[in-house]
Amino acid sequence: MRPAAIAILLGALAWAQSPPPRIKTLILTGESDTQHHDWRVSTPFLRSLLESTGRFEVRVEEQPRGITMETLRPFDLLVLNYMGPRWGSESERAVEDFVRRGKGVVSFHGVTYGPFYGQVFEVGHWNAGADAGWPAYPSLIGARWTPANIGHGRRHVFVVKWTNRDHPISRGLEPEFQANDELYHRMELLPGTEVLATAFSDLATGGTGKDEPIIWIRADGNGRWAHLTLGHDLTAMSQPGFTTAFARAAEWAATKQVTLPARIVPATGVQGAVRVLAVTGGHPYPVSFYTLFENLPDITWEHATSPEQAFTADLAARCDVLVLHDMWEDLEPALRQNLQKFVEAGKGIVSLHHAIVDYTHWPWWWEQVTGGEFFVKEQPGHPASVYQEGVDMIVTHTALGRSHPVTRDVPPLVVHDEAYRGMWHSPQIQVLMETDFPLNDRPVVYVGPQQKARVVYIQLGHSDSTMRYPAYRKLVHNAILWTAGRLN
Secondary structure (H helix, E strand, O other), X not given: OOHHHHHHHXXXXXXXXXXXXXXXXXXEEXXXXXXXXXXXXXXXXXXXXXXXXXXXXXXXEOOOOOOOHXXXXXXOEEEEEEOOOOOOHHHHHHHHHHHHOOOEEEEEHHHHOOHHHOEEEEOOEEEEOOOOOOOOHHHHHXXXXXXXXXXXXXXXXXXXXEOOOOOOOOOOOOOEEEEEEOOEEXXXXXXXXXXXXXXXXXXXXXXXXXXXXXXXXXXXXXXXEEEEOOOOOHHHHOOHHHXXXXXXXXXXXXXXXXXXXXXXXXXXXXXXXXXXXXXXXXXXXXXXXXXXXXXXXXXXEEEEOOHHHHOOOOHHHHOOEEEEEEOOOOOOHHHHHHHHHHHHOOOEEEEEHHHHHOOOOOHHHHHHHOOEEOOOOOEOOEOOOEEEEEEEEEEEEOOOOOOXXXXXXXXXXXXXXXXXXXXXXXXXXXXXXXXXXXXXXXEEEEEOOOOOOEEEEEOOOOOHHHHOOHHHHHHHHHHHHHHOOOOO
């Protein structure tokens, strides 16, 4: 074979083996009713999901109003994760032109509500008819509905069935998957809209008693639009059925083809990430607690809702750090033994808020491990501790805290949380952050006295606003890494 032919052949082989270019993706987000559809949580999740496939290069726009045709020109795919006021005619025309030019859009769940159908969010509810709505939107997404009728029954677990298994999005997938979500109903699909998956809307859950469309596509002209009614919150979005369908729908909308595998889950962490076991139970807490562990590539985590689930005989082999947000006054002897082995193996403990009540009847724990105890009832030699909900506190660094890894890059904390006063504190704790608030004891963040393991107690963590406070999240993240021996 001639050298020129060999060069051509080698070049062709190299081209065939090289990965396809990444799909340039823009997520349009922001202004949603964060109580129900928190884009601040879902947008990072979607970005991580798409980027983890290696197929997408993702950017985010939190102010869609003002986008133009030039803004969208570099992109191949738009992801709509938006609920709020309309964007204005110029921005809406830019999206219409984007689709006409052969590009793709994928949308989900809450964008079936909102300004595109003539609704405006006002004082805790969507006000139908307050706006004329985006005229072209029904033809783009492939459906229309009356705002007063669209809705869903009670959230529950239901089966989603692929009704068209020959489409690139669904080809090669299992016939059905489970969803733990809201099941939207009473949507009117337009002619030319192709349904890929449905679910039965049971009357017992407040549904319609018939199959409802769950995933559909629209291909008008050169462009493509895929929509999933799933995705109410992070729990719903984290299920393999959603992640697989969403990523494959996104690739199809952008390219007309699907090369992604039949199971897609977001990366939960890099190799060697800290293994966290989060323990809850015994006391209510804001569900935003779970978001403390999201989108942290150096952490993987599991959840236990009882001491029996958490403190198994193989605890030290299962995880590196326990994050305690539970409240149990005692443990069975076998569970005590397993937990003590974990501590004496040099593992990490991060105790949050009401976990300072833990194991009152086990003095070794609060005297030698956490170094503190909130007494719900009066004990010999110690009166009952007291609390006050809903107070504003300022928490600042001690001299030690200004240089300690746990509080590194953590600013002073200004929080609306719960005050604890009259607790017992070991003289051996190392206080990193403190407050002079009169209804609270002075120590707020401290290192416990245990010599065989690294232990950190963080008193804050009662309110949703604290859980979502970036400085608090940084503090908890630092504490996890430090107790695992990864931050020095």
